[in-house]
Amino acid sequence: MSVSPPPSHSEPQAAPALTLTDLSWSVGGATIVDRVTMHVATGEFIAVIGPNGAGKTSLFNLVSGLTRPTGGRILLGGTDVTTERPYQRTRRGLGRTFQTSSVFADLSVEENVDLAAQARAGGSHRFWRRAAAAGGLGTTEVLELVRLDHRRAATAGGLSHGDKRKLELALLLARGPELILLDEPMAGVSAGEVGELTAVIHAVQRERHCTVLMVEHHMEVLLDMADRLAVMHHGELLAFAAPETAMADPDVQAAYLGESL
Numbered sequence: 001m002s003v004s005p006p007p008s009h010s011e012p013q014a015a016p017a018l019t020l021t022d023l024s025w026s027v028g029g030a031t032i033v034d035r036v037t038m039h040v041a042t043g044e045f046i047a048v049i050g051p052n053g054a055g056k057t058s059l060f061n062l063v064s065g066l067t068r069p070t071g072g073r074i075l076l077g078g079t080d081v082t083t084e085r086p087y088q089r090t091r092r093g094l095g096r097t098f099q100t101s102s103v104f105a106d107l108s109v110e111e112n113v114d115l116a117a118q119a120r121a122g123g124s125h126r127f128w129r130r131a132a133a134a135g136g137l138g139t140t141e142v143l144e145l146v147r148l149d150h151r152r153a154a155t156a157g158g159l160s161h162g163d164k165r166k167l168e169l170a171l172l173l174a175r176g177p178e179l180i181l182l183d184e185p186m187a188g189v190s191a192g193e194v195g196e197l198t199a200v201i202h203a204v205q206r207e208r209h210c211t212v213l214m215v216e217h218h219m220e221v222l223l224d225m226a227d228r229l230a231v232m233h234h235g236e237l238l239a240f241a242a243p244e245t246a247m248a249d250p251d252v253q254a255a256y257l258g259e260s261l
């Protein structure tokens with residue numbers, strides 16, 4: 001019996017939201033990011049983990065364009081952005097939070113979000129399929145999404161750490177990103193607020209169909225949220241797999257024996 005070949009006119013596959021190919025960064029003779037290759041599908045939630053100094057923030061700096069790689073390539077939605085400046089990547093829908101706060105402390109929550117919305121980049125250079133995943137949201141919708149609408153008149157500087165993190169997320173969403181890099185969003189947040197913040201990040205990713213890469217040390221949070229773990233060690237990508245698979249990887253276990261992730 002003969003078997004028919006698969007149809008040759010199959011649907012074209014959408015480009016991954018993010019493709020890193022042999023991405024490297026060396027400085028002062030030290031290799032900080034070492035030939036990292038990963039393909040992140042649109043809508044995926046990736047947790048980037050690894051001990052202090054593994055290269056996680058350096059990887060984010062490369063993806064967002066703050067530092068220029070010494071090797072390899074970066075594609076956003078299939079477009080090579082390796083030599084592009086940060087603002088150009090922002091226009092393409094890349095958004096990032098930092099370990100330090102970026103809110104205007106003297107302004108109200110609402111004023112902060114209004115300012116971010118005014119700075120929203122135009123959509124004409126976007127290359128992702130969902131051209132405006134979170135774009136077009138008004139201040140009220142953004143504040144509702146991060147569960148901060150009841151605090152809209154409050155002065156940002158007086159917010160709890162958890163609410164400040166939500167506001168930073170709101171500022172990001174007001175710019176309509178499609179790929180979000182979150183660098184330790186739980187840092188400084190009280191144990192009581194971690195659950196709420198986790199739920200907000202989850203809701204943002206699900207409801208806005210954003211692709212998220214998040215550096216975080218709270219493993220209990222990550223194992224629930226992440227589709228895949230990207231485990232970094234000495235600048236290399238040690239494992240890139242579903243959480244249970246990555247954690248069971250002998251290389252990961254050997255590398256982290258006695259170390260806290």
Ligand SMILES: Nc1ncnc2c1ncn2[C@@H]1O[C@H](COP(=O)(O)OP(=O)(O)OP(=O)(O)O)[C@@H](O)[C@H]1O
Pocket residue numbers: 027028032050051052053054055056057058059
């Ligand atoms: N501009 C730089 N010049 C020289 N070395 C650097 C520079 N930036 C980072 N490094 C070094 O690169 C390594 C990785 O740093 P990086 O901040 O990326 O790690 P990390 O995994 O984010 O750590 P943490 O969890 O502490 O934030 C560290 O050893 C750091 O000292």
